[in-house]
Amino acid sequence: MKNSELETLINEKLNSASFSDYGPNGLQVEGRETVQKIVTGVTASQALLDEAVRLQADAVIVHHGYFWKNEAPIIRGMKRNRLKTLLANDINLYGWHLPLDAHPELGNNVQLAQLLGITVMGEIEELLPWGELSMPVPGLELASWIEARLGRRPLWSGDTGPDLVKRVAWCTGGGQGFIDNAARFGVDAFITGEVSEQTIHSAREQGLHFYAAGHHATERGGIRALSEWLTENTDLDVTFIDIPNPA
Structure with missing residues (x-):
């Protein structure tokens, strides 16, 4: 599946266009065009990205992505390292926030x-x-x-x-x-x-x-449910990874 097709598929499922959110929903960092193996998780932390690299994933889908409103527009430190991991490995990053909170089936x-x-x-x-x-x-x-x-x-x-x-x-x-x-x-x-x-x-x-x-x-439930929906409705290889977080 093309990365743009995956974005459209999930946007339509979650009715993303109806939400005014704190950050962008959909494809946030572009990677390779063809997507087959996907890693999902709650937050696009470095630990999750490292797992995606280890599993040779084409894409990462999360509930908490990047580029939030009022976030400092400077690429340095932690943010630089995360983006470097994605870009160096040609991995797509997708995020869906409020649409994945509110969906009546997967939310x-x-x-x-x-x-x-x-x-x-x-x-x-x-x-x-x-x-x-x-x-x-x-x-x-x-x-x-x-x-x-x-x-x-x-x-x-x-x-x-x-x-x-x-x-x-x-x-x-x-x-x-x-x-x-x-x-x-x-x-x-x-x-x-x-x-x-x-x-x-x-x-x-x-x-x-x-x-x-x-x-x-x-907030593990929504991204896990979306992972299961993708597995059931597409030929994509989807793996949900829970990175422990006590907060």
Whole structure:
């Protein structure tokens, strides 16, 4: 498959044109024209690129790529090394950010819901779904369940939350800024990847359970699902590689 055809295929699947994002979605660094072997991962880190070189991949597809808005436009240090690896090995780099958060089938949010057994009921706003657990559970039990499913202990604040959690809102990655809207909507708990200092005060003062389950851990699902979709719908050789990250 041509690198431009792969870009078009995924753009159409993820409806990328409908998003105003923090960075470019699609082909970010051009490599060889023909793509057959692909490495995928959450972030285009040096470790992931080194694996792509080792596996002689033609392309790397990630959720967190390069060239973010307000990023310094200087190619030096870490950024230079990453781009040098791609260009020297003629590897294409693709990134899809918000389209891979929001997609109703492959997106990070829906994939996290499936992993945690949450039935999606609707959206409070764009990128902020809500749903229900199959049965009410204590807040500590939900924390243990999240740890079991993601392989990472979440930061949990629930001292003023209800005795049982049934209604849940969530946003993968750095979605802690949604907590107030989730609280106003009336959920019992809010799950995201990251936490800020003010997040805990919001949870305590508005009486809900809060879980910071890891930016990386909550966003493995989307790129893994996209990898599986490509394997099922094309003849491409796709390998998902999880580069551990405790954040």
